[in-house]
Amino acid sequence: MSEKRDLYEIGHVPPVGYVPREMYAQVIRPERFGEPMRAFKIEKVPVPDLAPDEVLVCVMAAGINYNNVWAARGVPIDVIKVHARGGDTTGFHIGGSDASGVVYAVGKDVTTHKVGDEVVIHCGVWDRNDPFVKAGHDPMFAPSFQIWGYETNWGSFAQFTKVQAHQCLPKPKHLTWEAAAAYMLVGATAYRMLMAWPPHTVQPNDVVLVWGGSGGLGSQAIQIVKAQGGIPVAVVSGEDKFDFCKSLGAKGCINRKKFDHWGMLPHWKDTAAYDKWTAGARAFGKALWDVLGDRRSPRIVFEHPGEDTVPTSIFVCDTGGMVVICAGTTGYNATVDLRYLWMRQKRFQGSHFANDEQAKGLNDLVIAGKVDPCLGEAFTFDQVPHTHQMMYENRHPAGNMACLVGAPRKGMKELPL
Secondary structure, three states: OOOOOOOOOOOEEOOOOOOOOEEEEEEEOHHHOOOHHHHEEEEEEEOOOOOOOEEEEEEEEEEOOOHHHHHHHOOOOOHHHHHHHOOOOOOOEEOOOOEEEEEEEEOOOOOOOOOOOEEEEOOEEOOOOOHHHHOOOOHHHOOOOEEOOOOOOOOOOEOEEEEEHHHEEEOOOOOOHHHHOOOHHHHHHHHHHHHOOOOOOOOOOOEEEEEOOOOHHHHHHHHHHHHOOOEEEEEEOOHHHHHHHHHHOOOEEEEHHHOOOOOOOOOOOOHHHHHHHHHHHHHHHHHHHHHHOOOOOOOEEEEOOOOOOHHHHHHHOOOOOEEEEOOOOOOOOOOOOHHHHHHOOOEEEEOOOOOHHHHHHHHHHHHOOOOOOOEEEEEOHHHHHHHHHHHHOOOOOOOEEEEEOOOOOOOOEEOOO
16 A cells, blocks of 8 residues: 655546645745736645634635735735634635635535535635624624635645535536536626625616626626526627627627727816716616617616726616626726716615625526536636736736636546555
């Protein structure tokens, strides 16, 4: 019988249930904060210990998201200082908030999962003893809520990750490891935005305007809207993305680069500037009507660019409709003409990731084949810095990205004991 190993190379995994002492991880340290290409570095670190409610997962593949571009740069928060405030003394950050993998160990209180389970992981974590959570409230509003692999350490850019048991959901059997790692963060975020804010949940025949339709969030939103019987219309940065969005179910697309009124609203007392902005917003609204072939306004606007687009989103949203936002990729100082909110009774709703029920709702759609992960490209583990650099420079492929960790491109290779 071969000697048990303390460390396995990337692309090789131990027999199911055997946990080595060390692992390789893509590590960020404060002295390397900056652009992702220099912030990430592969290091050997200990395999983490488990709390009673946690599960150790051997990571087969890890999804790529913008939150670890922020982590690499140390802005808008220093994640390592956040970890330290929670008692983490490692002095480093292992990111990654999406993963597929195999359960290798469970904490003593875990009854929902067992060694050998194939899982995907959602990134919402909270203290199970938080009084707010114990009272039955939505844990997304709990003081203890955090994003795994960003606000917490020991994320998916490593051979093993530790997660709370409730984060694990069944891996869709028809997906590769890399595809299964690519959808949960953006998909569950989109699901909560579109399905969790009654009465503004997607209903049959609802028009839904989806910003960034060819990106990770938008590609999931288009499919969720379609699955609910709605009519998604995508906004993209070029006509080369039209076919991709239509293939996902978009009724049609709008090329945002044909308009130049983006940015914060002019002051309402500056009549000339405000009138010019209004003309641009109306032209955008007409482009939406042209796609639909009908003078209908969106009941829901799926927002995440923020500063550049929020004024237009609120302008084109239907009377009594909702603009729902989960990010501000173009900036945070969005301006609003309040007259449209109170006179037309429009809703401006913030949204952040998803709870267990919503993550399951998204995963069920994937299992049923109604939502595809839209894996744009898969990369190797040593390309984690490269993938984040592409995202930082807005050069990433359409859809979602993932990096292989335990799984090589042609199946998982298991080493004997």
